[in-house]
Amino acid sequence: MSKPEPAAPSRPPALAAALPASSNGAGKEHMLGERRARLAGDEGIWFFIAGDLCLFTVIFALFMTARIHTPALFGRSRETLHLGLGLLNTLVLITSSYFMARAVVATRHQLRARVVRNLSLAVGIGSIFALVKVLEYGSLFGAGISPVTNYFFMYYFVLTGLHLFHYLGGMVALVVTLVRARKYELNADYTRWIESVGVYWHMVDLLWIFLFAMLYLLSAA
Numbered sequence: 003m004s005k006p007e008p009a010a011p012s013r014p015p016a017l018a019a020a021l022p023a024s025s026n027g028a029g030k031e032h033m034l035g036e037r038r039a040r041l042a043g044d045e046g047i048w049f050f051i052a053g054d055l056c057l058f059t060v061i062f063a064l065f066m067t068a069r070i071h072t073p074a075l076f077g078r079s080r081e082t083l084h085l086g087l088g089l090l091n092t093l094v095l096i097t098s099s100y101f102m103a104r105a106v107v108a109t110r111h112q113l114r115a116r117v118v119r120n121l122s123l124a125v126g127i128g129s130i131f132a133l134v135k136v137l138e139y140g141s142l143f144g145a146g147i148s149p150v151t152n153y154f155f156m157y158y159f160v161l162t163g164l165h166l167f168h169y170l171g172g173m174v175a176l177v178v179t180l181v182r183a184r185k186y187e188l189n190a191d192y193t194r195w196i197e198s199v200g201v202y203w204h205m206v207d208l209l210w211i212f213l214f215a216m217l218y219l220l221s222a223a
Contacts, residue, residue, distance in 0.1 A: 042106070042197040051205050054168070058209060061164075065157045065216065072153060077221060079154035082147065087138045088218040091131050095207040098128035102176070105183075106200045109193050114183065117196075121180040124203075128173060135166060158217055165209055172206045175199045 041048060069076045101124040108116035142148075142155075149159040179199050182192060 042201055044194055044198045047198040047201055051201065054205070058161075058164075058212075061157070061161060062212070062216065065161070068153050068157065069220075075152055076154045079152060079158075080217065080221065082142075082145070083158075083218055084138055084141065085218050087134050088214050091134050092211060092214045094127055094130045094134070095210050098124045098131075099204050099207040101127065102200050102203050105179075106196055109183075109188055109196050112188050114188060117183045117188065118180065121176065121183055125173070125176045125180060128169075128176065128203075131169060132166075132173070135162070161213055161217070165206070165213060168206050168209070172199075172203050175202065 101120045105117050105120035105124060108120060147155055149156050176199060179196050182195070186192065
């Protein structure tokens with residue numbers, strides 16, 4: 003009786019995991035994994051945003067400290083703000099950010115028409131924010147309210163003015179992004195650019211949501 007042949011040794015689990023199942027399939031999965039792991043946009047924009055958020059965090063903390071010490075003053079001052087205009091601007095920026103996100107997705111799929119359409123909507127809707135803010139500032143100044151009225155309005159104009167400065171920079175970047183989408187190729191450089199602009203624009207949106215809650219909604223306790 004012949005002896006049975008020994009079974010071929012199995013590969014160690016670590017080695018089996020390291021070897022690709024197929025050259026094409028594994029390569030595609032590796033590329034997709036790298037794409038998922040990469041942060042959207044340029045690394046520099048993330049460092050900028052981190053520093054910017056630190057600045058706003060310090061001012062937020064100063065505002066809350068002043069509010070704790072003078073809750074009645076802050077409560078009365080908050081009631082003079084136009085809640086409807088603040089809510090409108092919140093919806094404007096959220097909607098603009100939505101179309102910006104759609105433009106980024108369309109860029110990754112090389113769909114120029116969709117990129118242009120969504121960017122145009124992001125710019126058009128986003129521009130409403132400035133009009134509403136000018137109207138709101140005008141009504142406050144018309145009522146004799148300025149940054150020197152009291153501590154609440156000092157912080158109000160500092161915070162909303164600083165945010166407005168960031169908003170204007172974002173609008174300029176959006177217009178540049180739209181012009182580039184119409185005239186030039188949607189290559190890797192453009193994809194990185196529009197992702198960076200999108201991340202920045204979402205930061206502008208997020209900051210305003212915090213400002214809206216803190217300035218317009220937070221009542222004196």
